Amino acid sequence: xxxxxxxxxxxxxxxxxxxMRSALTMLGIVIGVGAVIAMLAxxxxxxQKIADQIAxxxxxxxxxxxxxxxxxxxxxxxxxxxxxxxxxxxAILRECPAVANVAPDHGGVAQVVYGNQNWSTGIKGTTPNFxxxxxxxxxxxxxxxxxxxxxxxxxxLLGRTVVDNLFGNIDPIGQVVRIKKVPFTVIGALxxxxxxxxxxxxxxxxxxxxxxxxxxxFGTPFPGMVRxxxxxxxxxxxxxxxxxxxxxxxxxxxxxxxxxxNDFTVRNLTQIMxxxxxxxxxxxxxxxxxxxxxLLVGGIGIMNIxxxxxxxxxxxxxxxxxxxxRTWDIRLQFIIEALTLSLIGGIIGIILGVGGSKMLSAFAxxxxxxxxxxxVLAFCFSGLVGIFFGFYPAYKASLLDPIDALRYx
Amino acid sequence: MPxxxxxxxxxxxxxxxxxxxxxxxxSFSIENGEFIAIMGPSGSGKSTFMNILGCLxxxxxGRYLLEGTDVGSLGRDELAAIRNKKIGFVFQGFNLLxxxxxxxxxxxxxxxNGVTAKERxxxxxxxxxxxxxxxxEHHFPNxxxxxxxxxxxxxxxLVNNAPIILADEPTGNLDTKTSAExxxxxxxxxxxxxxxxxxxxxxxxIAEYSRRIIKxxxxxxxxxxxNS
Numbered sequence: 001x002x003x004x005x006x007x008x009x010x011x012x013x014x015x016x017x018x019x020m021r022s023a024l025t026m027l028g029i030v031i032g033v034g035a036v037i038a039m040l041a042x043x044x045x046x047x048q049k050i051a052d053q054i055a056x057x058x059x060x061x062x063x064x065x066x067x068x069x070x071x072x073x074x075x076x077x078x079x080x081x082x083x084x085x086x087x088x089x090x091a092i093l094r095e096c097p098a099v100a101n102v103a104p105d106h107g108g109v110a111q112v113v114y115g116n117q118n119w120s121t122g123i124k125g126t127t128p129n130f131x132x133x134x135x136x137x138x139x140x141x142x143x144x145x146x147x148x149x150x151x152x153x154x155x156x157l158l159g160r161t162v163v164d165n166l167f168g169n170i171d172p173i174g175q176v177v178r179i180k181k182v183p184f185t186v187i188g189a190l191x192x193x194x195x196x197x198x199x200x201x202x203x204x205x206x207x208x209x210x211x212x213x214x215x216x217x218f219g220t221p222f223p224g225m226v227r228x229x230x231x232x233x234x235x236x237x238x239x240x241x242x243x244x245x246x247x248x249x250x251x252x253x254x255x256x257x258x259x260x261x262n263d264f265t266v267r268n269l270t271q272i273m274x275x276x277x278x279x280x281x282x283x284x285x286x287x288x289x290x291x292x293x294x295l296l297v298g299g300i301g302i303m304n305i306x307x308x309x310x311x312x313x314x315x316x317x318x319x320x321x322x323x324x325x326r327t328w329d330i331r332l333q334f335i336i337e338a339l340t341l342s343l344i345g346g347i348i349g350i351i352l353g354v355g356g357s358k359m360l361s362a363f364a365x366x367x368x369x370x371x372x373x374x375x376v377l378a379f380c381f382s383g384l385v386g387i388f389f390g391f392y393p394a395y396k397a398s399l400l401d402p403i404d405a406l407r408y409x
Numbered sequence: 410m411p412x413x414x415x416x417x418x419x420x421x422x423x424x425x426x427x428x429x430x431x432x433x434x435x436s437f438s439i440e441n442g443e444f445i446a447i448m449g450p451s452g453s454g455k456s457t458f459m460n461i462l463g464c465l466x467x468x469x470x471g472r473y474l475l476e477g478t479d480v481g482s483l484g485r486d487e488l489a490a491i492r493n494k495k496i497g498f499v500f501q502g503f504n505l506l507x508x509x510x511x512x513x514x515x516x517x518x519x520x521x522n523g524v525t526a527k528e529r530x531x532x533x534x535x536x537x538x539x540x541x542x543x544x545x546e547h548h549f550p551n552x553x554x555x556x557x558x559x560x561x562x563x564x565x566x567l568v569n570n571a572p573i574i575l576a577d578e579p580t581g582n583l584d585t586k587t588s589a590e591x592x593x594x595x596x597x598x599x600x601x602x603x604x605x606x607x608x609x610x611x612x613x614x615i616a617e618y619s620r621r622i623i624k625x626x627x628x629x630x631x632x633x634x635x636n637s
Contacts, residue, residue, distance in 0.1 A: 013508070319504050319517075321489065322465065322492060322498050322504070323517050323518040323521065324489050324518055324521040327486055403460050
């Protein structure tokens with residue numbers, strides 16, 4: 001039977017004897033554990049930030065842009081040729097099984113006036129589906145109805161930034177704003193959504209029925225034209241399917257021959273961002289892996305010191321063996337000593353790692369997330385390092401010959 | 410049944426190609442409660458013999474029965490257990506753990522046989538008392554005189570109630586007066602507690618305390634006679 005509490009006591013005493021040496025040995029583990037925790041916190045913070053952005057633009061989102069015009073051989077880029085229509089929008093929802101919802105978007109930038117305040121903002125003409133596609137919530141009021149879209153009612157929903165700039169503390173619901181001098185009644189306010197991936201303020205916008213935009217604000221070369229179609233796929237797996245179905249449908253509707261280029265572009269925003277999220281996760285793992293190398297180096301430091309300690313204490317080992325210490329009594333004594341070093345180092349490392357992450361968040365404004373799982377993992381790993389690197393010195397100690405060990409000077 | 414029964418024990422050390430015979434077919438037995446001195450010049454094999462008796466080493470051939478158990482067939486950990494329970498060691502250089510109090514030095518053997526912390530403390534205190542070191546429990550070895558350190562070692566040898574004390578030149582580092590005190594302690598333990606004492610020494614006046622003297626020369630017993 002091995003006496004664990006006493007063994008711990010012996011270890012603590014042995015470590016106290018060489019305070020400086022113990023502290024320096026621990027430092028390796030402290031730095032290793034601290035670095036692992038801080039790196040994982042930074043990495044997780046970064047990928048969480050991207051995940052939040054994905055959530056903010058709406059998940060499983062595809063965006064369809066009109067094609068480019070070609071003027072004298074010069075291609076003008078996506079969106080320069082007005083090719084998308086309300087008909088396309090309705091057809092996509094009707095005929096693409098992988099599509100959950102669709103919302104058109106037509107508009108532009110216009111000056112908005114309320115009382116003596118004015119503000120320039122993006123006007124989006126759309127349908128009530130837009131809120132569902134972009135996973136946007138209402139802060140107050142109501143969404144315009146299908147009926148209001150059909151009739152081209154002059155009603156609007158305001159983004160948070162617009163509300164703040166035009167109304168301040170006044171409740172905007174029921175008030176009338178003038179967009180391009182046309183009066184619109186405010187029927188709702190949108191919940192804040194924050195910045196997009198590119199840093200645009202998504203809340204700096206006004207939603208109006210698309211018909212009202214087409215008729216009253218931004219005229220179109222042909223009726224029913226839309227600038228962008230927002231599509232929500234049924235699931236993440238359906239994104240690629242939906243993209244394919246939309247491509248086929250629109251090529252058919254736009255009568256594009258087999259050898260001709262598309263006159264529209266489908267962008268898979270979710271996929272782009274998921275790729276970014278993936279790469280940031282890989283980055284986090286990589287940082288963690290590099291940090292754990294320093295943990296490993298710390299472990300080697302422990303082994304080094306333990307080997308020195310075994311040699312220095314050969315006589316002590318001999319005495320213990322003479323009075324009856326068995327193989328595992330000696331082994332455990334040194335393993336526990338290494339474990340004590342690494343666990344104390346691990347605890348200090350956790351404190352430093354968590355503190356360091358908070359400092360990074362506070363001063364460098366990097367988002368950091370400390371996951372308790374990683375903290376526990378780092379702690380256990382430091383313990384494992386102690387046991388692993390403590391084992392060889394302990395094994396060596398236990399194999400000493402008691403007679404030689406007793407005579408060792 | 411004798412306490413220790415040694416039959417035809419030899420020990421050969423292999424030093425490269427040369428084999429050195431340290432013990433040549435030694436046989437004898439020790440009864441419970443004896444007080445024996447083993448004497449001989451250095452190189453006579455008395456230390457080798459002592460290591461074998463102390464279960465620190467195994468004979469090359471021959472049998473060593475300790476209370477009827479054939480020690481030669483035991484493994485490392487079993488030998489450790491025998492050392493723990495049956496044999497108390499007292500060394501020339503005291504061999505106490507430095508930076509460890511007298512009390513904890515005495516508690517040491519009990520760490521390896523499952524005695525509870527409370528019982529360890531009690532037993533160690535009474536063992537120290539029995540060697541006359543009451544009040545010195547919390548002194549460290551470097552705060553004690555040589556004689557006192559050797560008494561701590563004796564207390565450590567006693568604490569597990571081992572029937573045998575093996576003392577290897579216990580007075581080698583002590584002055585005459587302190588040597589006498591330690592030898593009187595051994596005599597007292599032998600007489601009062603019936604502890605078998607095996608003493609290794611090369612000083613005739615120390616050997617005089619014993620009741621039987623075995624002399625070694627060149628790995629063999631030359632004389633084995635009662636001390637008058």
